[in-house]
Amino acid sequence: MAVKVFFNPASPQEAVRIMYEQPGQGAYLAGGTDLLCSPEWPDFVVNIRGLLATLAQEAGELVIGAAATISRIAAWQALSEADDGLMQSCARGFASEQIRNMATVGGNLASAVPSADFATPLLALEAQCVIQAPEGQRTIPLEGFFAGPHQSVLDRELLLKIRLPLPSAGVRTEFLKIGRNPGDIATINVATLLELECDKIQKARIALGAVAPTPIRAYAAEEFLAGKPASDENIQRAADLAREAVQPISDQRASADYRRQMSMVLTRRALQRCLGRNQ
Template identity: 30%
Template structure:
């Protein structure tokens, strides 16, 4: 199917982008890598009057350090995140989760910020961003503001982005010396996660000093597995500790029921995958 006709603009600055969105009103759409939007346009599930392309805005690309944080531009591709040495050193969980995103073609075109702004609960980067307490910097006509990941994801394909705002960058605290793993379960290679678990841990000696665990596709938004974290912290990094903690992975979750799995099966997967993810992260 051919998309409905629309006007197209490709600004070169964030300010010009915000003005273009303001001029176009609510019928405008932003395109980043296009991996989610283009299929929707082709099926005419969306018919914007104007498409605003972020691809020419240089300031939205790249990874840099800012004190105790990494700053990842919203238009940085998955491929670039996968291979960036700063991400590998200070936010290993993001690199490991990005490794599982779709296929190499999509990772070369799809963008870090685009995935987060799309807010698909089965997307692989939402739970890691939540687990790592990332902050989203967004920009609109009223200027820039910072939104914590816990407040950014608000529902199915819904974020805290207001009309006329774009995601500019993501600020992630450094987790230098932490170890991480992303455990994903899907029916076929390169498919969306039926359930996945993002785990990052810091071990001192034989003890788990800190732990962060996020769940993918266990609700309409990514979920922080607080019960698992509580059971891990301060305890020995053993198989017994991990097994007891993983039993709490599904606490407080509301997984969807669809053609892939019912809610109880997803809860079972969350417990199993949490055990695997934490075990891989601590090397137990």
């Protein structure tokens, strides 16, 4: 199916103005990997690929333009050094090389699928989303971005960039994913982050995907670990709490029972690997 009307705006503000003023159903185009697979094409397309591809390190944070490709995330050394390789690990296991060269971080988030790979590491890193609306920009935490399966807080607004506060020095992270095949859509994915001091956990972040209507944080598990020794017993209890937090469904990829059990297994495994214990 051919694109009926194609716009090439000069700025994010112009892109949003077109989206709101043009009649019919529109879509922003960055990588296009989701759009090309869509059974129904929009009435018009607004090209943003050249507008939002910046990667930058600013005072106390890293900034990812929404149109930055997955391949560029995999190769960004400053990010890998800051987050202990969390985003790089996610990027390297994302689909195929051809898709990584086209697909974008912003597109992965804006699709709002529960299994979105980048949602979990970005939740663990406490990302902030900068959104362009007709009246100006606003910033919200990523936890507030997802509204349900394939639903986000965006109307015709545009996700501009993702801001990541720089983690503490020595932070330890892990990203794990189960799919039917390497690079496949996640049956379940988990991202964990630990800050340690003298073998005591000062801070824990645990995020899970494909186990609820939206990607989630396991807040009870995080709160349980804070201030506790990094013992196997405490790790297991946190993994059990993560399992209690999920609300999985059964579909063609896995049953709800499998996802619930693997939520515990992957959380435990990821936390143990953060601690340098092979699982």
